[in-house]
Amino acid sequence: MAGAALRLQSLFEQLLGAPLPVRIRAWDGSEAGPPGAPTLVVRHRRALRRLLFKPGELGLARAWVAGDLDVEGDLFAALDVMAGLVWERGEDARGLAEALRDPEFRAAVRGLVRLAGPPLPPAPPPEEVRRPRGHLHTKRTDRRAISHHYDVGNDFYELVLGPSMVYSCAYWQTPESAGGTLEDAQRDKLELVSRKLGLSPGQRLLDVGCGWGSMAIHAAREHGVSVVGVTLSQEQAAYARKRVADEGLTDRVEIRVQDYRDVADGPYDAISSIGMAEHVGAARYLEYAGDLFRLLKPGGRLLNHQIARRPERDESAYSVDEFIDAYVFPDGELAPVGTTVTQLERAGFEVRDVESIREHYALTLRRWVANLEAGWDAATRLVSPGRARVWRLYMAASALAFEHNRIGVNQVLAVRTPDSGDSGLPLRARVWSAPGRG
Template identity: 85%
Template sequence: MPDAALRLKALLEQLQGSPIPVRIRAWDGSESGPPDAPALVVRNRRALRRLLWKPGELGMARAWVAGDLTVDGDLYAALEAMAALVWERGEDARTLGEALRDPDVRAAVRGLVKMAGPPLPPAPPREEVRRRTHLHTKRSDRRAISHHYDVGNDFYELVLGPSMVYSCAYWESPEGALEDAQRDKLELIARKLDLKPGMRLLDVGCGWGSMAIHAAREHGVSVVGVTLSQEQAAYARKRVAGEGLTDRVEIRVQDYRDVTDGPYDAISSIGMAEHVGSDRYLDYARDLFGLLKPGGRLLNHQIGRRPWRDETRYEVDEFIDAYVFPDGELAPIGGTVTQLESAGFEVRDVESIREHYALTLRRWVANLQADWPAAIRFTSPGRARVWLLYMAASALAFERNRIGVNQVLAVKTPDTGTSGMPLRARSWR
């Protein structure tokens, strides 16, 4: 009688020291666990070998990306159930080394090894990128950006929808349309920057050109957008031409560190600063400060994490680092504000829109799931699985306040102290 699921569940609970909150469905057709829970489908023994050779998040990710491990049922419910096992282990949870000192745990591991079959470790999926350290040279940043963004504009069109905005939308209500919420986000940024006809805007990390087009079309400004992605730049230039805005919008494949044609009246940096790196962040802030006119404004839209207990030790998110954003680093909002002010900026407003990103990500996940065959056709099965897992898990992380997103409005206030800001805060609403 097939019993792999029952044995696997018992072994995992022995390792964990508590019941497994999902149903296990194994490669031999057996099932075990709560009948109403989402099912974690272990499709082959190779999934066990991945987990044994790389216990924790990276082993799970490799099994998922390779298709050895899937979920049957509500993906969000499955991730919620698995969070305590993989991503949100309590401070009192024992480490793997501590667990292996327990004779029962060692017996459980021997049982898993026996079930897993041949002892050789499977090769990581081809979508995995490994780095030695957070270099953040121009070359390494260009390579990291290409890994994430040069996966096909057709794929991103499917996920992002017509707006082609790859950052948190700004929702009036959860029932609203994604494209309307993205337009409202771009308009919110334009108003915070107080864009007016004749001004020059630098859009750092311009993506597929949405902010540049909105600013030029709706506010009459001249825009320079810079990106390190060749595919993004080609797509953005085509959109600009289609809007008849080539006289007002220039899209460059250029590192922001190489921009020398300032000063600009305003700078937007939307979802780009996460790629800068903690060691380079002050330089990033100083570079943008130097590119602004006195009185010019910077709108820095950036994902932030909760502070760690030990900020002297960098904690790598193995899945994100290996498959999604190589060399990406998140900082707490307090550190971001401090670095901007150290560079010379006067920070005038900080707005958290954390819940808005959870709503945005759930819409992207829905878009991806609605046309899964096309998503695979546009990229690869493994890459599509990466995006599905990372967006769904990120939605839950925003909802649970594990990460947030903030818009920081900063001014290059001249020596006279005249900031040009309105007397009443947030008059742009």
């Protein structure tokens, strides 16, 4: 159909009630929209059917993952200008029902239906997780969710994460150091965790959700501790064990495929949990905190590094992000940092320090996106075009979410303080400087 792009622009602006901030290129080659803006490429009418049958974020994500939608130009800029029209509008069934009472909105929907063609709902892309709801965060469902996200091939993670093989927020020393290497920033993060935990030779460290072994290796090699690292991913464990052997640390580092709930060989002097607690779930979080508390010696420290969401006015109405749940982290849940601190304290911990490193994660994600884009052809061979598109969208959107303070990440240092009350921490654990001075 000639002029499909102009028709789409008009219909979308009717639906959104605002000018479309991106340019559109339709399947017929036509273009419409502001010159110089990022271009939304609608490769197939099927993209419209996905949006009609699943309005909002999940429909857009399905069209993106399937390759029915694409962005030409700066992906970050495109997502940034579209966020206010899609992700921040809070679309739900009640809002859609209210919108459908508007005659102009209904007319725009009918126009999209005609433009989309036969009204058959397309099958979701194969990367989408399809499973019954309920009974979340059992050992079986957690193992399956972890496998979906992490057992996609270590070569793919090497391409995205780089040589450090650390899949959590790096630590950039100052804003000016954003031009430094990702590997240096990840090493600095591991060292920051080690120093907060007060690691010293002869201690035992439990690394919960040890990933590919980077924290375990750093702690053993640089601080002389003995480490047990646990993960639910078979591929991560195999990779980590080889790295440990290559470093000559098999006498000090043990990597297990084990649920944290099954660890029974405490007490430990310290526990690191870096980017793992997002998988625990709200219903299990107090149990998680209690398990780690019992595994520590009196005076032992926990460093809990965890992504946090902003609190809702009505927490009972909070829902899990549909795209993330379906394509990225099945059963993952984010909590406000205040909730995390409260649950740790309920389990018996004394929380001694909370450090927000939100801006650091945005910098880290932009480096991961750059790695993926630079190795795009290899990435699509290692996984699939759909899975690679999932990762590109998820990491770019997440970087923007951190930059705009929609989500954060915090390091919470907690102590199993003994009855004597001596936490073992210095009076001034951190040194602050004036704004703009480092």
